[in-house]
Amino acid sequence: MxxxxxxxxxxxxxxxxxxxxxxxxxxxxxxxxxxxxxxxxxxxxxxxxxxxxxxxxxxxxxxxxxxxxxxxxxxxxxxxxxxxxxxxxxxxxxxxxxxxxxxxxxxxxxxxxxxxxxxxxxxxxxxxxxxxxxxxxxxxxxxxxxxxxxxxxxVESLAAAAKDAVRWSAPSALLERTQITFLGRGWSVGLAHEAALKCREAALAWTESYPAMDYRHGPKAISDENSAVVFLGSRPDGLVEEVEATGALALWFDEDPQLTLVRCQLFAVAYALSKGLDPDRPRHLTRSIILSGE
Amino acid sequence: MxxxxxxxxxxxxxxxxxxxxxxxxxxxxxxxxxxxxxxxxxxxxxxxxxxxxxxxxxxxxxxxxxxxxxxxxxxxxxxxxxxxxxxxxxxxxxxxxxxxxxxxxxxxxxxxxxxxxxxxxxxxxxxxxxxxxxxxxxxxxxxxxxxxxxxxxxVESLAAAAKDAVRWSAPSALLERTQITFLGRGWSVGLAHEAALKCREAALAWTESYPAMDYRHGPKAISDENSAVVFLGSRPDGLVEEVEATGALALWFDEDPQLTLVRCQLFAVAYALSKGLDPDRPRHLTRSIILSGE
Structure with missing residues (x-):
């Protein structure tokens, strides 16, 4: 390919x-x-x-x-x-x-x-x-x-650090999971939503995203040994342990969350390829959304 | 049972x-x-x-x-x-x-x-x-x-109408789908999120939820013949047709969205039971979330 x-x-x-x-x-x-x-x-x-x-x-x-x-x-x-x-x-x-x-x-x-x-x-x-x-x-x-x-x-420092991030390879332990939850705090909540959307679009995958503290208030139910939880930004006290107790893989990077989003983009592409999907041809989607009558 | x-x-x-x-x-x-x-x-x-x-x-x-x-x-x-x-x-x-x-x-x-x-x-x-x-x-x-x-x-009229809603049975065509998306507009966006959470908690199910117009901007990729899309509140022009073109089941009710949320609660319970799960014992969850050290 x-x-x-x-x-x-x-x-x-x-x-x-x-x-x-x-x-x-x-x-x-x-x-x-x-x-x-x-x-x-x-x-x-x-x-x-x-x-x-x-x-x-x-x-x-x-x-x-x-x-x-x-x-x-x-x-x-x-x-x-x-x-x-x-x-x-x-x-x-x-x-x-x-x-x-x-x-x-x-x-x-x-x-x-x-x-x-x-x-x-x-x-x-x-x-x-x-x-x-x-x-x-x-x-x-x-x-x-x-x-x-x-x-x-x-942004100059961020771009310098991104040179490493764009060369990252998603670990096989992550690619093997079938349900991925992305968690953010403050400004990284939006990045968590974006990371989840990448995986849906490219890999047709079951992904979820929340403010990190809200994971405990229900979404945790769906985590098990088939799941991974990826943190963008800081990790609330005790949450990694809670994630791991469900059998899920917990993954985080001590870096600016915008860099972690780059890793999530790479993961979404690798995830799509691992499922035999073409990430350049996401199902049902077009490049821009123009509604009829507009 | x-x-x-x-x-x-x-x-x-x-x-x-x-x-x-x-x-x-x-x-x-x-x-x-x-x-x-x-x-x-x-x-x-x-x-x-x-x-x-x-x-x-x-x-x-x-x-x-x-x-x-x-x-x-x-x-x-x-x-x-x-x-x-x-x-x-x-x-x-x-x-x-x-x-x-x-x-x-x-x-x-x-x-x-x-x-x-x-x-x-x-x-x-x-x-x-x-x-x-x-x-x-x-x-x-x-x-x-x-x-x-x-x-x-x-609320009096709403409660009167709820007498019918609480007796609703989710159709088997809905219970057979493995991925459910809930869509709302305006104040029913929150209700869509709540409907999705019910299904996660009770039935450990793959559910998503968005403002209805945003479905076209990516989330649509995951819809197929295994999916259903449930509308809470009004349906944007053309969206039902777009949903159905993916193979997904589109479902809506012309009523106050709070009544549709009741139907979604009933669906979540029925969905759990159909999977052999006990909706009264959601996995990993407790009745209130009290963090250590508080």
Missing amino acids: TTPLVSTEIATQPDTWRQAAALAPSSPLPRRGQRVAVVGCGTSWFIAQAYAARREGLGHGVTDAFAASEFPTGRDYDLVVAISRSGTTSEVLTLLRKLRGNVPTLAIIGDPDSPGREAADEVVTLPFADERSVVQTRFATSTLSLLRAGLGED | TTPLVSTEIATQPDTWRQAAALAPSSPLPRRGQRVAVVGCGTSWFIAQAYAARREGLGHGVTDAFAASEFPTGRDYDLVVAISRSGTTSEVLTLLRKLRGNVPTLAIIGDPDSPGREAADEVVTLPFADERSVVQTRFATSTLSLLRAGLGED
């Missing part, structure tokens, strides 16, 4: 993160103190969640994240940031058009020649991070790198 | 909903216009999500929901509402004690003799809705009924 497209794109992440971060100083990103909402669908929604919790956690201001289809009207925001790789996602475009003239909007888009460009007040495009793969990897993490750079975070 | 405890408790819901709603006029529930956060763990978090979206959607004021472990400090709320059946959940008690003196708090608790009583400024107890079952059903929906009555909703 030839190397999947998605594998090639995953490997470029150190470089696309640096390019994205370099755009931050000249981009109209949220300013400190602004009340911000970040929206997207699927992967972009999960990246919105991660950024929202990170921004607020670092003291830059109240930041909410919503699935674009579930945006609550009637709230006061200083800025709404929309993320869409294709720039064509129906729910995102509909929302941006509805907000026009009422709330300032910023779109972060992969494809520079897309309708999203015209739908928002301000636009940042990341054409170097756009993808041929249906399953998103580098556009999502590059968007997060841009946004994190805008919070003053050191 | 004798009737499971949880089945007996599910059947009492019309009555416990009425009793809960009757408490609303004399209870210190959120007032119109207040900025409110609602917190809980597991089931209680999902009920918090449903109420938050419902309250805000009905124009009663900004309402956020958080897993108790993920509550963002530094936001301005007029009231924080905590939901805990046992009144002993560690994350909830820790948060309430931290908020004391800074933000007014209200706890909604099943067990009237619990530490939660002392941890919050105000307390409403629903002892008639407390449960012997580990898997929560009527406490969750009774709490929601109390809160909905506080929004001026007609």
Whole structure:
């Protein structure tokens, strides 16, 4: 089998993160103190969640994240940031058009020649991070790198560390499990959701994702010797022991959770290949979701 | 096999909903216009999500929901509402004690003799809705009924309609599927998460849950002829057809989504029994989650 497209794109992440971060100083990103909402669908929604919790956690201001289809009207925001790789996602475009003239909007888009460009007040495009793969990897993490750079975070060091992460091989003990749960805390909750989605899309796998502390409140029931639990970010006291007591494999990395997400991307691809699936052709999915009538 | 405890408790819901709603006029529930956060763990978090979206959607004021472990400090709320059946959940008690003196708090608790009583400024107890079952059903929906009555909703009609819902039998076509996705919109997104959790806890089943529009953005990949998709609340245009095109069974009910949640509870129990599992003894779980050192 030839190397999947998605594998090639995953490997470029150190470089696309640096390019994205370099755009931050000249981009109209949220300013400190602004009340911000970040929206997207699927992967972009999960990246919105991660950024929202990170921004607020670092003291830059109240930041909410919503699935674009579930945006609550009637709230006061200083800025709404929309993320869409294709720039064509129906729910995102509909929302941006509805907000026009009422709330300032910023779109972060992969494809520079897309309708999203015209739908928002301000636009940042990341054409170097756009993808041929249906399953998103580098556009999502590059968007997060841009946004994190805008919070003053050191993406250069992160990109350097990612050079190792993109060469990781998922251990066979993980590939052998048939049910995988991803757990995050704070800003890594969104990354846990994204990791789980990668495995669903590429490997049609049974994955779950939660705030780590919530694992004990029900989701734990499904863990057994067929399961693995992957931690993105810090591990609550005693939780690894609880996971292992169910027979599940517990796995974690003491690193920035964005690097662990890269490992999860690699795992999703390896998991797909181990099941004889082509990760470049995820079942039922297309590159962008445009609803009829839009 | 004798009737499971949880089945007996599910059947009492019309009555416990009425009793809960009757408490609303004399209870210190959120007032119109207040900025409110609602917190809980597991089931209680999902009920918090449903109420938050419902309250805000009905124009009663900004309402956020958080897993108790993920509550963002530094936001301005007029009231924080905590939901805990046992009144002993560690994350909830820790948060309430931290908020004391800074933000007014209200706890909604099943067990009237619990530490939660002392941890919050105000307390409403629903002892008639407390449960012997580990898997929560009527406490969750009774709490929601109390809160909905506080929004001026007609719980009496809902309880009358629930008399039919609690007698529902899940169709064999649904019981035969091995992967179930629950979809909601607006306030029923939380109910979709709760429906999915019931099936995990009672039947150790592969369930997923999303805002309905997000199904197209990746989760759809896992649907096939082994799957079912259950809608709670309205169905986005064209989505039933998309679900059915994957081979999955699409199922919906034109009714208040709280009634559909009752059907999902019944399905979870029937699903467990069909797999030879005892829904009253969910694997790895205990009635309340108290962390060591608390």
